[in-house]
Amino acid sequence: MPLIRRDDPSPTDARTPRGAGSPLADLESPDIEMRWRAVRSIAPESKFVASLAAALERETAPRVREAIITALIRIGDQASAQALLPYLRAQDAGVRTAAIDALQAMPDATAPFMASLLGDADSDVRILATELVRNMPVDTATSLLVRLLDRETHPNVCGAAVEVMIELGTPDALPALRACAARFAGTPFLPFAISHAIARIARAAG
Amino acid sequence: MAAAENADRRRSVLIVDDSSLVRLYYHGALEKAGFAVEQAINGIEATEKVFAHNFDLLIVDINMPGMDGLSFVRDMRRRKEDIATLPILMITTEAGETDIVDARDAGVNYYLIKPVSEADLIRHVTALAGTPP
Amino acid sequence: MASHERQAEALITVTAEDVLRLCEFVYRRTGMLFDDSKRYYIDRRLTERMLATQSRSFQEYFANLRSDAEQEIEHLINAFTVNETYFYREDHQLRCMTSNLLDEVVSQKALDEVIRIWSLPCSTGEEPYSIAIWLMENWPAVDRHNIEIIGSDIDTRALAGAAEGVYGERALMRLSRAIRERYFRPLAAGSYQIDPGLRDSIRFTKVNLVDTPSMAEYRNIDIVFCRNVLIYFDDASRRLAAENIYDCLRPGGYICLGHSETMSRISALYRVCRFPDAIVYQKPEADNGSR
Numbered sequence: 001m002p003l004i005r006r007d008d009p010s011p012t013d014a015r016t017p018r019g020a021g022s023p024l025a026d027l028e029s030p031d032i033e034m035r036w037r038a039v040r041s042i043a044p045e046s047k048f049v050a051s052l053a054a055a056l057e058r059e060t061a062p063r064v065r066e067a068i069i070t071a072l073i074r075i076g077d078q079a080s081a082q083a084l085l086p087y088l089r090a091q092d093a094g095v096r097t098a099a100i101d102a103l104q105a106m107p108d109a110t111a112p113f114m115a116s117l118l119g120d121a122d123s124d125v126r127i128l129a130t131e132l133v134r135n136m137p138v139d140t141a142t143s144l145l146v147r148l149l150d151r152e153t154h155p156n157v158c159g160a161a162v163e164v165m166i167e168l169g170t171p172d173a174l175p176a177l178r179a180c181a182a183r184f185a186g187t188p189f190l191p192f193a194i195s196h197a198i199a200r201i202a203r204a205a206g
Numbered sequence: 207m208a209a210a211e212n213a214d215r216r217r218s219v220l221i222v223d224d225s226s227l228v229r230l231y232y233h234g235a236l237e238k239a240g241f242a243v244e245q246a247i248n249g250i251e252a253t254e255k256v257f258a259h260n261f262d263l264l265i266v267d268i269n270m271p272g273m274d275g276l277s278f279v280r281d282m283r284r285r286k287e288d289i290a291t292l293p294i295l296m297i298t299t300e301a302g303e304t305d306i307v308d309a310r311d312a313g314v315n316y317y318l319i320k321p322v323s324e325a326d327l328i329r330h331v332t333a334l335a336g337t338p339p
Numbered sequence: 340m341a342s343h344e345r346q347a348e349a350l351i352t353v354t355a356e357d358v359l360r361l362c363e364f365v366y367r368r369t370g371m372l373f374d375d376s377k378r379y380y381i382d383r384r385l386t387e388r389m390l391a392t393q394s395r396s397f398q399e400y401f402a403n404l405r406s407d408a409e410q411e412i413e414h415l416i417n418a419f420t421v422n423e424t425y426f427y428r429e430d431h432q433l434r435c436m437t438s439n440l441l442d443e444v445v446s447q448k449a450l451d452e453v454i455r456i457w458s459l460p461c462s463t464g465e466e467p468y469s470i471a472i473w474l475m476e477n478w479p480a481v482d483r484h485n486i487e488i489i490g491s492d493i494d495t496r497a498l499a500g501a502a503e504g505v506y507g508e509r510a511l512m513r514l515s516r517a518i519r520e521r522y523f524r525p526l527a528a529g530s531y532q533i534d535p536g537l538r539d540s541i542r543f544t545k546v547n548l549v550d551t552p553s554m555a556e557y558r559n560i561d562i563v564f565c566r567n568v569l570i571y572f573d574d575a576s577r578r579l580a581a582e583n584i585y586d587c588l589r590p591g592g593y594i595c596l597g598h599s600e601t602m603s604r605i606s607a608l609y610r611v612c613r614f615p616d617a618i619v620y621q622k623p624e625a626d627n628g629s630r
Binding site for chain 3: 067105
Binding site: 281 | 374613
């Protein structure tokens with residue numbers, strides 16, 4: 001039979017040796033694999049958030065970046081969320097989506113920042129922030145989005161908010177939705193999105 | 207395929223966007239204009255569909271969780287010939303100046319800035335995918 | 340079904356849009372993706388769960404689901420995945436292995452290097468045994484190579500069952516009579532034991548996907564089958580598992596997920612490989628540097 005069974009692991013199965021220095025030092029190694037191992041060997045404790053955030057700032061290799069983000073998610077405290085916030089503004093679309101994926105994984109840590117993110121000067125940040133609202137309890141989410149719709153001037157941000165409303169909007173949101181539709185009458189997409197949301201919420205209310 | 211047969215063939219488009227609302231919006235507009243339309247929620251579903259059907263055009267949103275639009279486009283451009291040369295229309299947001307450079311570098315044929323009107327969508331899709339019968 | 344259950348079911352109406360909302364939610368939470376061809380199936384499962392939770396409307400059920408009180412998400416995923424294990428489950432991936440993956444694997448290794456295939460989680464062993472049987476039945480090159488198959492799980496009771504190799508009729512339902520006769524012997528009525536030679540050639544070990552040191556003992560794996568487990572994990576655990584598996588794979592090695600699963604943040608770690616029979620994910624042969 002061609003199947004073999006090896007109960008004593010061969011040397012190639014052995015644990016990969018650690019880097020020469022401590023994990024924190026290896027975070028700065030020029031070698032991708034060294035940095036990868038360093039990040040993964042750091043315990044998920046709050047005291048390491050600053051080092052991980054600094055590493056994230058420098059990191060260019062996608063898989064190491066993901067490992068750093070995993071580490072931050074596992075720590076999952078406010079400091080972690082705070083470390084990730086600047087990446088919502090990154091030039092690179094991949095980095096922005098990495099940051100939002102991470103923040104979505106830690107709704108409790110992100111909650112204190114929501115109001116300010118939804119009011120950020122950068123419309124792209126506001127758009128990303130509406131995604132985070134999905135993970136919040138329905139009432140909080142609806143009231144945050146209603147506040148946003150009442151004052152938002154950018155159609156894409158409204159569109160993103162309306163999209164989230166479709167999943168969890170309550171009838172309380174209907175006035176704000178109608179007002180928004182009126183403000184943006186004749187523009188592409190948004191009237192379509194809002195009428196869809198209104199119909200969905202009205203049907204859901206029974 | 208003979209030129210005459212090609213002219214009569216319904217053009218088909220794949221919409222790749224994580225927003226079901228946006229997909230619905232484009233789908234309706236494109237179908238009304240005579241295109242055959244399919245949807246994918248992410249780059250992986252899109253990859254599966256691209257290999258399963260012959261599309262004349264992909265419409266890809268730049269901001270998608272999981273596998274962002276540019277990663278997907280780069281991935282497509284690395285594949286075998288007929289897929290590597292598939293026309294791709296990317297939907298971006300206005301603030302993303304580097305996005306547009308990156309999109310061009312990745313091999314996107316054209317980009318449009320959200321929100322996209324139905325008329326603009328049809329005009330550009332027709333230009334890139336061909337006129338439906 | 341009892342008549343009061345039939346009445347309850349008749350009262351529940353679920354629209355196509357409700358199903359769409361549900362699928363989007365499940366996709367965002369778990370990475371499971373369902374296409375239109377599965378809609379009727381999802382409808383049935385959703386109705387089941389609504390009855391089970393005594394939800395009077397989709398809205399009520401959906402609110403319950405979103406809050407995940409009483410682990411409804413897990414119950415729903417169980418309903419969707421038909422949480423039942425049997426031989427030759429999702430055999431299109433086994434076909435992909437023998438039609439495509441192994442050719443690639445062999446071309447990347449020295450002639451006498453062992454081919455290492457890992458079933459993780461292996462549950463009660465149906466998957467690793469299926470891999471072994473499939474290889475022997477379908478891979479022409481099977482006798483020219485040494486193949487090591489490992490089955491691992493966090494559940495020691497399941498592992499004990501796997502090591503014993505005794506199965507009922509249901510587990511064998513997809514196997515032809517010829518295969519049953521070749522690889523199993525009947526015990527008491529409706530019960531079969533896997534051939535002892537085959538049974539003893541597979542190593543079963545306890546492993547926790549999210550325990551990095553535990554996973555670190557496995558290296559240079561060529562193919563990992565990790566099906567229908569990541570969908571149950573939260574984001575942090577899913578990412579950690581994906582990273583741990585990455586380190587276990589040889590560069591160029593493959594990971595197969597469950598049929599409806601997609602792995603998030605995939606492109607940073609793995610290449611998406613599309614073969615005729617399946618989509619699988621490949622650890623790159625080398626880093627591409629920063630992009």
